[in-house]
Amino acid sequence: MPEALRTMQIQLIHLAHARSGDKGDTANVGLIALRDEFYPILVREVTAERVKQHFKGICKGNVERFELANLGALNFLLHESLGGGGTLSLMTDAQGKTFSTALLRMQIDIPDEEARSLALD
Secondary structure, three states: OOHHHOEEEEEHHHOEEEEEEEEOOEEEEEEEEOOHHHHHHHHHHOOHHHHHHHOOOOOOOOEEEEEEHHHOEEEEEEOOOOOOOOOOOOOOOOOOOOHHHHHHOOEEEEEHHHHHHOOOO
16 A cells, blocks of 8 residues: 555543533533644544544434634534433433543544654654
8 A cells, every 4th residue: 555545543541532411302512622733633633523423322312512722622512412401311421421432432543643743653
């Protein structure tokens, strides 16, 4: 395989930290780049569609993504993810506090050349 086409899989925990919470039946997850140079990778790779797929079976509604470039962060709203919310749900985490940890386990592909330039290998 040509060098330019090789990629490595990396978990988001190596690029970002995250916080999460809730509002009703919507989980809110903020993904914050650990370094400024990681933010463009997050913007490129962590789309609303990929987050929806990562939370398949949990997120029943749409996923919205908001870019906060001045903070080096992305914010995701995962609608219909909490079984009705804290007062209605029988879920263990009806407040969405563990969604941040779950998102950080998501794996993305980064070109080898880019990973080396960022000291990710």
